[in-house]
Amino acid sequence: MKELKILLILVVIVLVGYWGIEPYAHSVMHGEVKHPDYEYKDIPKNIPTTGDPAKGKELFTANCASCHGVKKDGINPGMDANAAIASFKVVPPDLSNIGAIVDEHFLAYFIKNPQDATKNPKFAMPPMAQLSDEDVGNIVAYLKSIEKKDLDGKEITIEACGRCHSIKYQKIEAVTPKDALKDYLGKVPPDLSVMGKAKEIEYLESFINNPQNGLPGTSMPRLGLTKEATEKVVTYLDKIADPHRDQRNALGVWVLGYLVVMAGLTFAWKKKIWKNLH
Numbered sequence: 281m282k283e284l285k286i287l288l289i290l291v292v293i294v295l296v297g298y299w300g301i302e303p304y305a306h307s308v309m310h311g312e313v314k315h316p317d318y319e320y321k322d323i324p325k326n327i328p329t330t331g332d333p334a335k336g337k338e339l340f341t342a343n344c345a346s347c348h349g350v351k352k353d354g355i356n357p358g359m360d361a362n363a364a365i366a367s368f369k370v371v372p373p374d375l376s377n378i379g380a381i382v383d384e385h386f387l388a389y390f391i392k393n394p395q396d397a398t399k400n401p402k403f404a405m406p407p408m409a410q411l412s413d414e415d416v417g418n419i420v421a422y423l424k425s426i427e428k429k430d431l432d433g434k435e436i437t438i439e440a441c442g443r444c445h446s447i448k449y450q451k452i453e454a455v456t457p458k459d460a461l462k463d464y465l466g467k468v469p470p471d472l473s474v475m476g477k478a479k480e481i482e483y484l485e486s487f488i489n490n491p492q493n494g495l496p497g498t499s500m501p502r503l504g505l506t507k508e509a510t511e512k513v514v515t516y517l518d519k520i521a522d523p524h525r526d527q528r529n530a531l532g533v534w535v536l537g538y539l540v541v542m543a544g545l546t547f548a549w550k551k552k553i554w555k556n557l558h
Contacts, residue, residue: 287543313482316489318507320386327392328417329384329424336422339415343408344375352376352426361455368404369464371455373443380427381436384420386504391416398501399492404464433516436509441472444500449473450520465499476514476521484514 346358351374361371378387390397394405438452444461446454448471454461458468487494488510490502
């Protein structure tokens with residue numbers, strides 16, 4: 281009976297160490313994680329997010345296509361990547377699916393005031409002050425009318441993060457060269473290959489929702505992603521950071537079963553040997 285108690289104590293210690301230490305370490309490193317604000321309460325909601333998509337396309341072509349393309353609708357940007365880097369230090373994104381991943385109120389306000397929306401006073405895009413609120417509503421309606429439905433986590437991650445971040449283990453290179461990014465942001469943004477293992481899910485969701493929550497003073501802009509888009513990004517980063525987790529966990533069950541059987545056989549053998557000695 282004494283041996284069984286000792287075994288039970290060891291099992292508890294191992295389980296606490298396996299499931300308890302890592303979450304505790306994350307809580308110490310990250311501190312209190314702020315809850316994401318997917319309603320973007322600080323964003324004014326007075327700018328329309330609906331309108332005429334046809335008028336929106338005309339306005340987009342006249343006011344946005346000098347920098348941004350919409351490959352899905354055959355609109356190419358007015359400048360190539362090298363010209364964009366020379367002008368802005370970063371390659372402006374293609375906006376084919378921006379309406380699917382960014383909160384519509386954030387997107388409308390972003391068009392009017394990119395620096396305040398992103399919480400980045402050095403954000404390269406200039407405010408589109410020449411556009412009326414009605415114009416912005418038409419542009420948002422256009423971008424939402426061409427969005428691809430049901431984007432997966434990889435697609436959203438490339439759309440939202442691929443301008444600045446590489447994911448080398450997935451052979452995904454940042455659109456903007458490292459030297460330009462360093463000049464624009466102050467340093468090269470980290471590779472995201474193992475970010476899902478380095479950071480806990482709650483921290484990543486909070487950070488993506490508002491980088492200032494996790495790293496005050498960071499030059500990474502707020503992206504304005506919806507709750508669904510954010511969760512898909514985090515799920516994707518978590519999966520690629522440890523692609524063999526499911527197989528390892530499945531094998532772990534068999535290993536634990538093997539250890540339990542061997543412990544039982546060892547205990548039975550020990551009882552048999554000591555019974556003869558007594």
